[in-house]
Amino acid sequence: MGRTLAEMTLEELWELFPIFLIEHNEKWKEYYVEIESFLQDILADYQVVRINHIGSTAVKGIWAKDIVDVLLEIGANEDIEKVAGTLEKNSFIRMSSDAKRISLNKGYTPSGFADKVYHLHIRFVGDNNELYFRDYLNEHQEVAKAYEQMKLKLWKKYEHDRDGYTNAKTVFVEKWTLEARKIYGDRYE
Numbered sequence: 001m002g003r004t005l006a007e008m009t010l011e012e013l014w015e016l017f018p019i020f021l022i023e024h025n026e027k028w029k030e031y032y033v034e035i036e037s038f039l040q041d042i043l044a045d046y047q048v049v050r051i052n053h054i055g056s057t058a059v060k061g062i063w064a065k066d067i068v069d070v071l072l073e074i075g076a077n078e079d080i081e082k083v084a085g086t087l088e089k090n091s092f093i094r095m096s097s098d099a100k101r102i103s104l105n106k107g108y109t110p111s112g113f114a115d116k117v118y119h120l121h122i123r124f125v126g127d128n129n130e131l132y133f134r135d136y137l138n139e140h141q142e143v144a145k146a147y148e149q150m151k152l153k154l155w156k157k158y159e160h161d162r163d164g165y166t167n168a169k170t171v172f173v174e175k176w177t178l179e180a181r182k183i184y185g186d187r188y189e
Helices: 011-018 027-043 080-088 129-139 141-157 162-184
Strands: 050-052 068-074 093-097 102-111 111-122
Touching: 027 050, 027 068, 027 111, 050 129, 068 080, 068 129, 068 141, 080 102, 111 141, 129 141, 129 162, 141 162
Parallel strands: 068 111
Antiparallel strands: 050 068, 093 102, 102 111
16 A cells, blocks of 8 residues: 555655646636635635635636645634644645645645645735735736746746745746735735
């Protein structure tokens, strides 16, 4: 019998779950709707302020990892650990956590990616820069295409280094998120 994901090293996990990009696919909207409904059902007892499709799969027309990113904003007084615990009891796996942010995934198996893969980011309401970045890219296709080109260049270099891939995009993401916040103001406050 093979090892569980929890028994694997980070390097083994990155090998099993490499960075890979595919052309934009409309199925991502459907996958998001499915997971949003699922989250609303299992988290009905919690103060869920907002659930949103984020990340490159939420940006029209650009290549992305075949993983739907979801931002789950909870009330300021909600117990983030209890929310995460409920999700873990419903087939989500914790990827990282601190006192204010927890990231989980669904669709990672000991033999690789499942057909539908999700990254779920739990945050307290207002910790939502990803919404501004998503909106900006959707409204500024030239910036979205520049982001896509950067990601395509980084893909093979960081294919088995998810942290390196994410870190290499940070300056670009921060620059355009700041610009979006100037334009959109308190759109999500």
